[in-house]
Amino acid sequence: MNNDLRFSALKKTPFHSRTSLASRTNKWYAWNGFTVPTEYSTIELEYTAARNGTSVMDLTPMGKYEITGGDAHHFVDYLVTRDLSEMKDNTVAYIIWCNEDGKVIDDGTIFKYSSNKFMLCCAVKIYNWLNDSAIGFNVEIKDVTDTIAALSLQGPTSCSTLKNYGANDLETLAPFEMKQFTINGYEVLISRTGFTGDLGYEIWTDPENAKSAWDSIFEAGKQLKIRPFGMHALEMTRIEAGFIQTNTDFMAAEDALRPVRMRSPYEIGMGWLVHFKKKNYFIGKKALKLEKENSTTERCLVGLDIDGDKPAHGSVIYNEKKEDIGIVTAAMWSPTMKRNIALASLRRPYGIKIKDNIFAEIYHPEEIEYRKIWAKCKVVKRQFYNPERRNKVPADLYE
Amino acid sequence: MSEKKYDAIIIGGGHNGLVCANILAKKNKKVLVCEARENCGGMVNHEIINYVPSIPNSVSQSIGGLNLKYNSKSTIALSESGKHIRLIGNQHLDHATIAKFSTQDADRYLEFHDKMSQFSKALGKFMLDSPPRIMNNSFSDYAKLFKLGLNVRMLGKKRFNEFARMIGLNIADELEDNFESTLLQGLIAHDSVLGSNLGPRSPGSLINLLYRMAVHGYSLFGGIYEMDGGSETFISALLDKCSKNNVEIKTSAVVKQCLIEDDMAVGVELNNGEKFFAKTVVSNADPRSTYLCLLGAQNLDTDVKRKINHHRSKGRVAKLSLQLNKMPEFNDCDDTDLNSRMVISPSIDYIEENFNPSKFDKLSSEPVLEICLKKDSNNNSSLDIQVQYAPYKVNGGWENIKNDYVNSIVKIISKYSSNIESCIENKTFITPDDIEQNYHVSGGHWHHGEIQIDQLFMLRPIPGAAQYKTHLDGLYLCGAGAHPGGGMHGISGKNAAKVVLGDL
Numbered sequence: 025m026n027n028d029l030r031f032s033a034l035k036k037t038p039f040h041s042r043t044s045l046a047s048r049t050n051k052w053y054a055w056n057g058f059t060v061p062t063e064y065s066t067i068e069l070e071y072t073a074a075r076n077g078t079s080v081m082d083l084t085p086m087g088k089y090e091i092t093g094g095d096a097h098h099f100v101d102y103l104v105t106r107d108l109s110e111m112k113d114n115t116v117a118y119i120i121w122c123n124e125d126g127k128v129i130d131d132g133t134i135f136k137y138s139s140n141k142f143m144l145c146c147a148v149k150i151y152n153w154l155n156d157s158a159i160g161f162n163v164e165i166k167d168v169t170d171t172i173a174a175l176s177l178q179g180p181t182s183c184s185t186l187k188n189y190g191a192n193d194l195e196t197l198a199p200f201e202m203k204q205f206t207i208n209g210y211e212v213l214i215s216r217t218g219f220t221g222d223l224g225y226e227i228w229t230d231p232e233n234a235k236s237a238w239d240s241i242f243e244a245g246k247q248l249k250i251r252p253f254g255m256h257a258l259e260m261t262r263i264e265a266g267f268i269q270t271n272t273d274f275m276a277a278e279d280a281l282r283p284v285r286m287r288s289p290y291e292i293g294m295g296w297l298v299h300f301k302k303k304n305y306f307i308g309k310k311a312l313k314l315e316k317e318n319s320t321t322e323r324c325l326v327g328l329d330i331d332g333d334k335p336a337h338g339s340v341i342y343n344e345k346k347e348d349i350g351i352v353t354a355a356m357w358s359p360t361m362k363r364n365i366a367l368a369s370l371r372r373p374y375g376i377k378i379k380d381n382i383f384a385e386i387y388h389p390e391e392i393e394y395r396k397i398w399a400k401c402k403v404v405k406r407q408f409y410n411p412e413r414r415n416k417v418p419a420d421l422y423e
Numbered sequence: 424m425s426e427k428k429y430d431a432i433i434i435g436g437g438h439n440g441l442v443c444a445n446i447l448a449k450k451n452k453k454v455l456v457c458e459a460r461e462n463c464g465g466m467v468n469h470e471i472i473n474y475v476p477s478i479p480n481s482v483s484q485s486i487g488g489l490n491l492k493y494n495s496k497s498t499i500a501l502s503e504s505g506k507h508i509r510l511i512g513n514q515h516l517d518h519a520t521i522a523k524f525s526t527q528d529a530d531r532y533l534e535f536h537d538k539m540s541q542f543s544k545a546l547g548k549f550m551l552d553s554p555p556r557i558m559n560n561s562f563s564d565y566a567k568l569f570k571l572g573l574n575v576r577m578l579g580k581k582r583f584n585e586f587a588r589m590i591g592l593n594i595a596d597e598l599e600d601n602f603e604s605t606l607l608q609g610l611i612a613h614d615s616v617l618g619s620n621l622g623p624r625s626p627g628s629l630i631n632l633l634y635r636m637a638v639h640g641y642s643l644f645g646g647i648y649e650m651d652g653g654s655e656t657f658i659s660a661l662l663d664k665c666s667k668n669n670v671e672i673k674t675s676a677v678v679k680q681c682l683i684e685d686d687m688a689v690g691v692e693l694n695n696g697e698k699f700f701a702k703t704v705v706s707n708a709d710p711r712s713t714y715l716c717l718l719g720a721q722n723l724d725t726d727v728k729r730k731i732n733h734h735r736s737k738g739r740v741a742k743l744s745l746q747l748n749k750m751p752e753f754n755d756c757d758d759t760d761l762n763s764r765m766v767i768s769p770s771i772d773y774i775e776e777n778f779n780p781s782k783f784d785k786l787s788s789e790p791v792l793e794i795c796l797k798k799d800s801n802n803n804s805s806l807d808i809q810v811q812y813a814p815y816k817v818n819g820g821w822e823n824i825k826n827d828y829v830n831s832i833v834k835i836i837s838k839y840s841s842n843i844e845s846c847i848e849n850k851t852f853i854t855p856d857d858i859e860q861n862y863h864v865s866g867g868h869w870h871h872g873e874i875q876i877d878q879l880f881m882l883r884p885i886p887g888a889a890q891y892k893t894h895l896d897g898l899y900l901c902g903a904g905a906h907p908g909g910g911m912h913g914i915s916g917k918n919a920a921k922v923v924l925g926d927l
């Protein structure tokens with residue numbers, strides 16, 4: 025890896041020599057201090073790979089923190105709203121964590137190796153938060169972002185690709201399980217996780233194996249529609265899957281300048297991850313309990329099914345009286361489902377009790393001019409796309 | 424849910440804990456006090472305390488009256504030249520005393536005293552009640568600190584402006600503006616920084632003096648007493664009340680943790696594993712150990728932990744006791760002087776130079792001293808000395824440097840008393856580290872936490888915990904770390920009891 029910052033402000037990931045070779049468009053963006061491709065070829069092709077073949081994304085910039093020590097299990101349970109007390113070794117859990125006001129800081133995944141060792145992954149950097157939260161716990165927190173190379177392989181043929189690569193019996197790995205493999209003489213951790221709402225895996229290895237892993241994986245996926253995949257295509261797949269994106273669908277509590285922009289888990293559809301019954305205290309519990317008891321939740325994050333085929337990017341949502349009741353946080357035309365979908369943050373009771381007679385004001389760009397469209401919306405489940413193969417064990421295999 | 428035998432369990436039988444216990448018990452509440460030490464009283468102990476304020480009426484009345492006798496003490500600022508300044512807290516006489524040095528200082532002294540006294544009264548009225556509780560550490564907390572001090576407003580426009588100007592100031596500037604006598608400057612500066620982590624030139628050192636005056640009858644040199652029979656008489660009186668009011672007391676009972684059920688404090692667990700349950704738990708322990716040990720860091724939100732971690736509570740006062748085999752002679756002093764509060768603090772610069780090394784957790788060679796001649800019941804005499812700027816966790820540890828340090832203190836005294844060395848039978852020296860260890864006070868701090876603008880009133884001990892409540896429902900604070908602060912007066916114990924009663 026090139027760590028010489030005199031020449032570039034952004035770091036290169038251990039896959040850089042490969043991703044830059046694969047990039048046909050030279051479109052890059054900065055993520056956590058690294059430079060990675062926004063798109064390699066066209067968004068449509070990359071999206072299609074994720075839905076019909078295997079998409080490969082460089083996940084290295086993701087914030088990765090190793091949490092070790094005698095209190096590691098207690099600590100992660102305290103850190104997040106979800107009850108992790110029963111979490112088993114070699115499994116992964118989707119988590120959110122809040123500040124003391126019960127406002128969401130970020131979401132991510134937690135990997136459990138053993139009661140004394142975990143890895144937390146999330147989109148942004150949270151070292152200070154983890155460290156301050158660890159006061160009073162016997163744990164050590166290490167930022168391992170730079171010392172672990174990571175790829176995400178998603179799509180129906182991802183299991184077959186990784187099997188060809190050398191991950192024997194991978195199809196028996198259930199969703200949210202992880203397993204250590206030795207492939208081509210090096211260690212690779214594979215977890216059945218992802219951000220596309222489909223069958224998919226994430227692989228984690230030492231940066232020195234990165235290039236060889238990339239090459240072997242593309243070789244293994246040659247007949248299985250493998251394709252590198254950038255941030256823009258990811259945005260499409262995650263909306264279809266109904267996954268939330270911090271600082272897109274809501275402001276991270278630590279980043280929001282205006283307190284009114286902070287969101288509780290109930291306001292972003294994450295109430296199911298708040299477990300008051302768990303044995304340990306967790307950060308934000310006091311505030312969240314009050315919110316629940318006093319029903320002070322103000323907003324909600326819902327899925328919208330919108331008339332027509334023009335994506336409602338940034339649209340304001342109205343009721344039938346033309347009163348402003350919320351905003352679209354993410355929108356797209358879903359090629360797979362042939363539906364005009366969006367995620368929207370609405371002022372309750374809209375979205376919860378009132379689900380009809382809601383309208384989006386869409387400004388559709390048409391060569392410098394905008395066409396204003398008044399489109400009827402229906403509140404639907406946020407998870408627009410959820411194929412059966414996503415959770416199937418053993419996973420589907422293809423020749 | 425466990426059966427709750429008590430209405431309140433009080434962790435720690437310091438004087439504030441005992442005051443609180445009595446008030447609750449007088450209202451027919453069933454109270455248990457768990458004290459870690461063999462005896463109650465906490466730092467109200469002859470080993471620690473020199474001079475005390477009188478117990479405020481509001482406190483003694485709330486526990487049914489106390490019959491305590493005080494001996495009023497005058498103050499003498501020792502000068503190597505023998506030109507000591509003797510002040511007794513009577514404006515008329517003190518004016519005359521100072522006039523002997525400087526007529527200008529004498530007049531200015533009256534003005535200065537009047538102004539400071541008014542300011543401390545403005546704060547003082549506020550002090551005797553519970554402060555408002557404010558949740559966020561926002562700018563408005565600080566704004567309200569001023570707004571809510573209606574009394575402060577009532578100073579009148581001119582005085583209010585002066586108050587607003589001075590509140591964050593250092594005492595040194597104010598003294599130098601007013602007085603020419605460096606000894607007088609040194610004396611008042613000493614009382615402004617005693618027990619704190621500030622030098623006379625540190626911003627905020629003025630508020631420390633206002634606090635001291637508020638406790639000592641709004642006076643600079645009046646309201647300073649020695650209690651007949653020593654400060655422990657107060658503790659005996661409180662313990663008498665406890666037995667009358669059926670307060671149950673367990674000594675040698677170290678509380679390991681506060682028991683929590685459904686996010687409520689429901690009792691305590693002792694080090695030996697014994698558990699007791701109650702409707703409320705009140706902690707006389709300092710805020711840091713209450714939060715991080717008793718409540719438990721694992722039960723606190725991150726931001727609360729950040730705040731309590733930043734809570735400043737490193738002690739800076741050590742105690743030296745010189746047991747005497749005969750009375751020492753002090754230059755140009757008579758018996759009355761010897762029985763006064765003797766202060767060795769010749770100038771502001773002397774204190775500041777002394778303070779400087781303490782910033783780096785180092786020792787200075789010429790500490791600032793407050794000396795108290797004591798006689799015990801067997802008529803044995805001792806000089807008990809508050810040694811300012813003896814850092815908690817001194818660089819390199821106390822063990823290796825203790826002896827040299829004690830000798831250097833004796834050497835300073837010998838500048839004022841030529842025969843002191845020959846009078847010493849024995850020496851006992853306790854450091855802030857010892858106080859932490861023996862009295863269960865984190866940092867061994869005089870006030871269980873600094874008296875500074877960001878740790879006062881509704882911000883004391885930390886934002887969100889004011890009004891004697893903690894971040895855990897059912898757990899309260901009643902010690903010096905809560906509003907208003909330390910010293911022997913029982914105000915926090917009394918105020919906490921009121922809040923607990925309101926919730927019971």
Ligand SMILES: Cc1cc2nc3c(=O)[nH]c(=O)nc-3n(C[C@H](O)[C@H](O)[C@H](O)COP(=O)(O)OP(=O)(O)OC[C@H]3O[C@@H](n4cnc5c(N)ncnc54)[C@H](O)[C@@H]3O)c2cc1C
Pocket residue numbers: 434435436437438439440457458459460463464465466467471472473474475476676677678679707708709712738740741742809858862863864867868869870871901902903904908909910911
């Ligand atoms: C060096 C020094 C000199 C001082 N000199 C003076 C002076 O001259 N005049 C004056 O007025 N003030 C003086 N003070 C200040 C005064 O002593 C204190 O402010 C006062 O004693 C505080 O009273 P309190 O009841 O709040 O707490 P404390 O007296 O500290 O009592 C707290 C009690 O709680 C107990 N406790 C703590 N944790 C536990 C636990 N886990 N389980 C059970 N029990 C526990 C402790 O053992 C202690 O008995 C001095 C302080 C120091 C450090």
